[in-house]
Amino acid sequence: MTSSKNGYPASQDKGILIVLSGPSGVGKGTVCSALRECSGTDLIYSVSATTRSPRQGEVDGVNYFFKTREQFQHLIENDEMLEWAEYVGNYYGTPRKFVENTLNSGKDVILEIEVQGALQVKQKFPEGVFIFLLPPSLDELENRITGRGTESEDVIRSRMSVAIDEIKLMEHYDYALVNDRVDYACSRIQAILTAEHCRKDKVYSKIKQWLER
Amino acid sequence: MTSSKNGYPASQDKGILIVLSGPSGVGKGTVCSALRECSGTDLIYSVSATTRSPRQGEVDGVNYFFKTREQFQHLIENDEMLEWAEYVGNYYGTPRKFVENTLNSGKDVILEIEVQGALQVKQKFPEGVFIFLLPPSLDELENRITGRGTESEDVIRSRMSVAIDEIKLMEHYDYALVNDRVDYACSRIQAILTAEHCRKDKVYSKIKQWLER
Numbered sequence: 542m543t544s545s546k547n548g549y550p551a552s553q554d555k556g557i558l559i560v561l562s563g564p565s566g567v568g569k570g571t572v573c574s575a576l577r578e579c580s581g582t583d584l585i586y587s588v589s590a591t592t593r594s595p596r597q598g599e600v601d602g603v604n605y606f607f608k609t610r611e612q613f614q615h616l617i618e619n620d621e622m623l624e625w626a627e628y629v630g631n632y633y634g635t636p637r638k639f640v641e642n643t644l645n646s647g648k649d650v651i652l653e654i655e656v657q658g659a660l661q662v663k664q665k666f667p668e669g670v671f672i673f674l675l676p677p678s679l680d681e682l683e684n685r686i687t688g689r690g691t692e693s694e695d696v697i698r699s700r701m702s703v704a705i706d707e708i709k710l711m712e713h714y715d716y717a718l719v720n721d722r723v724d725y726a727c728s729r730i731q732a733i734l735t736a737e738h739c740r741k742d743k744v745y746s747k748i749k750q751w752l753e754r
Numbered sequence: 755m756t757s758s759k760n761g762y763p764a765s766q767d768k769g770i771l772i773v774l775s776g777p778s779g780v781g782k783g784t785v786c787s788a789l790r791e792c793s794g795t796d797l798i799y800s801v802s803a804t805t806r807s808p809r810q811g812e813v814d815g816v817n818y819f820f821k822t823r824e825q826f827q828h829l830i831e832n833d834e835m836l837e838w839a840e841y842v843g844n845y846y847g848t849p850r851k852f853v854e855n856t857l858n859s860g861k862d863v864i865l866e867i868e869v870q871g872a873l874q875v876k877q878k879f880p881e882g883v884f885i886f887l888l889p890p891s892l893d894e895l896e897n898r899i900t901g902r903g904t905e906s907e908d909v910i911r912s913r914m915s916v917a918i919d920e921i922k923l924m925e926h927y928d929y930a931l932v933n934d935r936v937d938y939a940c941s942r943i944q945a946i947l948t949a950e951h952c953r954k955d956k957v958y959s960k961i962k963q964w965l966e967r
């Protein structure tokens with residue numbers, strides 16, 4: 542495959558925001574890491590902002606954008622966060638500017654995120670491509686959730702119930718695919734990215750001057 | 755890539771109709787033949803109906819469905835043709851039944867067709883996926899048109915004018931891609947097919963019973 546996904550110079554192309562989500566336990570993080578390692582992909586991972594302190598070795602602008610509480614609140618107020626949430630006293634979120642600058646440079650961006658966060662992004666950035674990752678079966682999801690530790694039956698039942706509620710939200714997504722094997726899931730995501738670059742409207746902007754002569 | 759394009763058993767999947775079109779000279783036929791030879795594709799070529807007589811070696815139901823004029827007119831009247839046209843005293847067209855039966859068996863169908871015919875198909879079968887093939891540039895299209903023979907300048911100018919009118923109709927298509935190299939064009943079409951099988955609505959029908967428990 543050439544570096545351009547629709548056959549015209551990639552430099553003329555605005556990037557696409559892929560939002561990868563799905564129920565917890567489905568393996569979003571693993572698929573996202575595997576995509577990063579695929580050769581030939583020009584896929585940039587969205588860098589989150591947070592108010593928590595940097596851990597040893599973490600670099601500002603690479604692992605996170607580290608912000609003070611005041612800075613983060615200012616970003617929220619100025620509609621500069623595509624989504625955000627508070628966990629254990631710290632803010633986490635996706636800065637709009639990093640995503641938009643990267644897309645404008647012609648690179649695709651991938652954002653791996655929980656289901657609720659993805660729906661926030663959709664409201665603020667509906668032109669994104671929303672992909673929902675599914676397990677091969679509910680039994681397999683239960684295996685993956687159970688496999689994480691030695692949880693009690695109650696905890697597992699409660700997590701499965703949350704997962705099913707999350708799966709119900711897939712109706713808000715554009716695409717859904719199964720994480721049956723990580724390499725298959727990656728191939729499908731790359732196919733979606735290629736297809737989205739071949740959408741008529743994206744290509745039309747490149748050839749419209751032909752029609753004016 | 756597994757035989758299933760979204761990760762659930764392909765047997766449960768209804769096929770997709772791909773309509774491949776584009777201006778004359780762009781190389782639709784070459785791309786279509788190359789797709790047929792790609793291993794791993796389960797792509798069935800739509801068989802046309804015609805009232806012309808079979809040539810030696812042509813098999814009914816393989817090369818064409820051979821029909822009498824009366825049979826063909828009956829098919830038109832019963833809305834059983836997705837598109838049709840008359841050339842040099844004979845009817846040619848795409849029978850709906852062959853397309854629908856093949857899709858219902860879970861196989862994807864590809865129909866390679868002129869721009870005007872594709873627009874007829876879109877009216878009758880809007881759930882098809884309409885792909886427009888473009889040349890890398892207008893100069894290259896002119897090279898391809900000129901390369902076919904020793905046409906006069908007037909003929910070439912007139913063909914280019916028709917081609918530009920055809921390109922204007924790409925706004926009615928879902929996707930557009932460049933036939934810069936046949937293997938690249940084939941990869942893009944296969945990516946579109948994979949992506950379309952991952953559309954949320956196609957996958958939702960397979961997992962909706964999960965949500966009822």
